[in-house]
Amino acid sequence: MWKQLSDYFVHNHDDFINSLGEHIVISFVALVFSALIGIAGGYLCVKHKQYDKWIISIFQVLRIVPSLAIILLLIPIMGTGVEPALIALVLLAIPPILMNTVAGIEGVSSSMLEAAYGVGMSDRQVWWKIKFPLAAPLILTGVKTAAIEVIASATLAAKIGAGGLGGIIFTGLGLNRMDLLLVGGISVAVLSIAAGLSLDLTDRYLFKYKMVRK
Amino acid sequence: MSLKAIEFNQVCKQYSQSGDFVVDHVNLSINEGEFITILGSSGSGKTTLLKMINRLYEPSEGTINLFGEDIATIDPVKVRRKIGYVIQQVGLFPHMTIAQNIATVPKLLKWPQPKIKERVDELLNLVGLDPKEFKNRYPSQLSGGQQQRIGLARALAIDPKIMLLDEPFGAIDAITRLHLQDELMRLHGGLKKTFLFVTHDINEAFKLGTRVMIMNNGKVSQFDTPQSIVKNPADSFVSSLMRSSREQERFWEGLD
Numbered sequence: 001m002w003k004q005l006s007d008y009f010v011h012n013h014d015d016f017i018n019s020l021g022e023h024i025v026i027s028f029v030a031l032v033f034s035a036l037i038g039i040a041g042g043y044l045c046v047k048h049k050q051y052d053k054w055i056i057s058i059f060q061v062l063r064i065v066p067s068l069a070i071i072l073l074l075i076p077i078m079g080t081g082v083e084p085a086l087i088a089l090v091l092l093a094i095p096p097i098l099m100n101t102v103a104g105i106e107g108v109s110s111s112m113l114e115a116a117y118g119v120g121m122s123d124r125q126v127w128w129k130i131k132f133p134l135a136a137p138l139i140l141t142g143v144k145t146a147a148i149e150v151i152a153s154a155t156l157a158a159k160i161g162a163g164g165l166g167g168i169i170f171t172g173l174g175l176n177r178m179d180l181l182l183v184g185g186i187s188v189a190v191l192s193i194a195a196g197l198s199l200d201l202t203d204r205y206l207f208k209y210k211m212v213r214k
Numbered sequence: 215m216s217l218k219a220i221e222f223n224q225v226c227k228q229y230s231q232s233g234d235f236v237v238d239h240v241n242l243s244i245n246e247g248e249f250i251t252i253l254g255s256s257g258s259g260k261t262t263l264l265k266m267i268n269r270l271y272e273p274s275e276g277t278i279n280l281f282g283e284d285i286a287t288i289d290p291v292k293v294r295r296k297i298g299y300v301i302q303q304v305g306l307f308p309h310m311t312i313a314q315n316i317a318t319v320p321k322l323l324k325w326p327q328p329k330i331k332e333r334v335d336e337l338l339n340l341v342g343l344d345p346k347e348f349k350n351r352y353p354s355q356l357s358g359g360q361q362q363r364i365g366l367a368r369a370l371a372i373d374p375k376i377m378l379l380d381e382p383f384g385a386i387d388a389i390t391r392l393h394l395q396d397e398l399m400r401l402h403g404g405l406k407k408t409f410l411f412v413t414h415d416i417n418e419a420f421k422l423g424t425r426v427m428i429m430n431n432g433k434v435s436q437f438d439t440p441q442s443i444v445k446n447p448a449d450s451f452v453s454s455l456m457r458s459s460r461e462q463e464r465f466w467e468g469l470d
Contacts, residue, residue, distance in 0.1 A: 115305025117270060119319050119368065120295035129318075133309050209309050209352045 004179040015168075020187060022163035027154045027191075030086050031147055034093035038146075039139060041094070042101025052102065059095040067092050067153045071160055085157035092153055093146035100142030104135025137207050144199040151192045155184075165191075217281065219376060219408040220244040220267060225276035227262050227432075236262045237273070238432035246281075246375070249402050249409045251423030253416060253455075259432040260412045264378050267410070268297045280376065295319060298369030298377040298407075302384040304361045306353035306368070312338075313349040316368045323372065337367040342397060359390035366401070379411045383418070395422060416459045420444075428452055 009016065041059075045052035062070075067088050074084035108131050116130045158166030165184050172180030204211065220243065227237040237259045244250055254260040265271045266278060269290040277284050285293050306315050313334045314321075320330045338345040341363040353361055362382055369377060379398075383391045399422060402409050413419050419426050420440045427437040428451070436448035447453040 109303075111301060111303035111305045112307070114270065114301060115299075115303075116307070118268060118294060118299035118301065118305075120291050121318075121322065122291050125322060130307060134307075207309070209354070212352050212355055 001179070005182065008179050008183055016183070016187075019163060019165050019167055020191075023151070023154055023165045023188070023191065026082065026085060026089070026157055026162060026164055027147070027150045027195075030089035030093060030150050030154070031143070033086070034090045034146055034150075035097055035143055037090070038094045038097025038142065039101050041098045042105065042139075045098070045102050046105045056099065056102070059091075059098055062091050063095045068156050068159070071156055075160060080160040080162075082157075082162045085154070085160055085162035089150050089153060089157070093150050096145040096149070097139065097142040100138045100145075101135060104138030105131050107138065108134045137203065137210065140199065140203050140206070144196055144203075147195045147199060148192045151195055152188060155188055217246040218243050218279070219246040219248070219281060220410075221279040221282075222263075223277045223279070225263075225266065225273045225278060227259070227266065227271060228274045235259075235432045237266070239276070240432075240434055242427070242434060242437060244408060244410070246408055247406050249399075249422060249424045250411065250427055251419040251425075252410065252412045252427045252429060253414065253419035254429035255414060258429040260414075260429045261380055263429070264380055264410060264412050267376070267378055268294045268299055295323075295372065296374055296376065298374040300362070300365050300369045300377070300379045300382045302381040304353075304358075304365045306361055306364055308353050311350050311352055312356070312364055315353065315364060316371055318368060319371050333371065337370055340370070340401070341367045343367075357390075358386050359394060362386060362394065363397075366398075370401075370405075374407070376408045377410070379409065381412055381414070384413075391418075398422065416455060428455065 041055055045055050070088040070091060071084060074087060078084040078087070112130060112134070113126065116126045121129065154164050155166035155169060157164050158170050165187050167184075168180050168187075169184035172178070172182075172184060222240050222242045225237060225240045226235055228235055240263065252260045252263065262271055266273050267280075267285075269285060272286075277286060279285070280293070280296070306312075307318070310318075313331075316334045316337055317330045320333060325333075334349065335345040338348060343360060343363055348356070348360075348364075353364070356364065365382065383394050386394065395418060398409075398411075411419075411422055420443075423440060425438060426440055426443055428435045428443070430451045436443055436452050438448075443452065444456065447456055
């Protein structure tokens with residue numbers, strides 16, 4: 001088995017790097033889009049209370065639909081390739097970011113807001129200096145959840161020709177080759193863990209004030 | 215003749231639903247440099263009265279003037295920046311250091327960096343905390359009493375002429391509270407500012423206030439110097455308040 005694995009890396013080194021690159025790029029792009037949409041959506045939900053139930057439930061429903069189903073459903077509309085895969089991943093990643101944004105902003109205590117308005121901050125200043133910074137740790141947690149889900153699900157993108165580590169896994173399934181399955185599967189797992197860890201480190205770096213002790 | 219810092223003309227605040235008056239046709243005037251304590255039980259309207267001064271609440275009727283200017287005609291943000299505001303929950307921003315907390319308003323006003331630094335040090339010294347030791351800490355690293363000192367420093371940052379204090383020592387232990395009261399009196403003496411201090415502690419109200427405003431059911435029962443209130447309570451509510459305080463005193467003497 002070890003020999004098979006090392007042979008794989010010797011012979012398919014470039015293939016592997018290529019797939020890994022595709023996987024990282026598609027996951028990263030999906031994450032950036034979903035963070036933009038999720039945070040903006042969360043802001044709108046809090047600002048316009050009357051819509052928040054609608055927006056949240058729409059994304060909740062979308063999340064229940066399996067990503068594979070979304071990818072397949074998008075084929076007649078968008079064909080195959082990177083775009084439909086990206087859309088499916090973005091839809092998957094929005095809910096955790098959106099909901100954590102809402103929870104983070106709403107979790108800012110009323111006495112904090114009173115103090116902020118009391119010192120003479122305008123609405124806009126309260127948003128940028130108080131609400132968003134205090135919601136940020138929770139938003140980052142949402143991004144972390146989303147990142148792990150996206151990296152795992154990006155495997156499916158290979159089904160519609162978007163490349164990535166999923167390609168190696170599907171080839172392994174087709175040829176019944178354990179070495180390919182292991183290479184693909186473990187790489188995805190390692191990638192997820194690495195993304196989670198790096199976001200944890202970001203959290204520690206950005207929100208030092210949470211770690212301080214008396 | 216000293217300047218009128220704050221004037222209330224027929225000010226009311228009604229609950230929109232029930233129509234009950236929280237603050238009921240209040241008229242009063244406060245001179246510059248006074249230390250007013252507002253005493254009342256919960257629900258008496260004392261906090262509502264205070265928050266109408268910095269427009270966190272809007273009166274349903276009547277006008278409030280600050281130094282002769284009707285505040286309803288001024289942008290609320292501008293009104294608040296002229297007024298220092300301290301609340302019981304302190305409300306320090308947890309993601310900012312002590313220095314950043316104190317510098318909040320100077321930064322909003324785009325003061326030059328060296329001036330901000332100088333002001334922060336000055337204020338920390340004023341509230342009795344060593345700048346070197348405290349500047350770079352976060353609020354969660356401070357005790358309750360220290361946090362409220364920072365709350366005071368933050369409110370004083372741009373030298374407001376009026377300070378509103380909403381039960382600032384309500385959540386602080388008795389000994390620290392005494393220290394803070396003494397220090398507040400010292401601050402008031404040195405700063406020549408008008409202080410409005412809401413409390414439900416009768417001892418605190420009579421100790422600190424140059425005049426005490428006693429509120430009951432949205433109305434001002436009596437507004438006078440501590441001595442005159444003790445000598446001539448205006449109504450049965452005020453006299454019952456005095457009596458309860460005396461009874462407490464006797465209780466302590468009984469234990470002696």
